[in-house]
Amino acid sequence: MKNEMELIFDAVSDNESFARVAVAAFITHLNPTVEEMADIKTAVSEAVTNAIIHGYENLYGYGGKKLREGGEIHPGKVRIHCILNKGILHIEVSDRGKGIENVEQAMEPLFTTKPELERSGMGFAFMEAFMDDLEVESGPGEGTTVRMVKKIGIDGWIDCEE
């Protein structure tokens, strides 16, 4: 069985929970364990949040905080593309934001370019720890694409053995 979905939404923090819940709903029929579900939600949340706050530098969401410094919204979209193939989930999260100059350095645990925003530099480390595979494609001015793979449930593991 192969199944595919694509989501495109505004790059604002209001959509962070929507994005991870949508991906979670997409895989529920595979009966993932509580742990697998939590892993996927965390990884999606990391990639989407990065696109919003680093890619487009939208530090705060719609509404409320208009007057604070950095409160303006830069227009931009985040795209999530999922393919489910025999119990293996492929997730691609991409933005057309400012991109990453040095991907290797960005992926190091604790590396962050926004320490003043209470970021800890653990996003990529979580994606790596909670998913089976992680790949990042990015360049300055070119936007960023994060590709992640995870086996889900018994099907995923059986197919992987073959």
Add this chain to the structure above:
Amino acid sequence: MMEQITMGDFQVIDNCLMIRLPEEIDHHGAGFICENADRILMRDEVQNVVFDFEKTRFMDSSGIGIIMGRYRKITCFGGRVYAIHVDKQIQRIFNVSGLNKIVEVLEV
């Protein structure tokens, strides 16, 4: 509708600030938690912070930022950071991030 965090979730007991964390901890809700925690830490000169995860079903690296940031603010005055009602998933996140070295998880 998911329950949001309110001012009632911040309580000062003795020299501890207790924060009842929301169901989901992400970047969208993190600002509110940090700002209010810091305001109370300044105003009441609290020494320690206790994060209560009882309601929490989801957390990403934004939660690490919230805890690390408060830790930095109180540790220089000898304060400590504690966590209660930590489930398996939150504990995993503590372990992967190394937060388990600075946060003491208490059984209640």
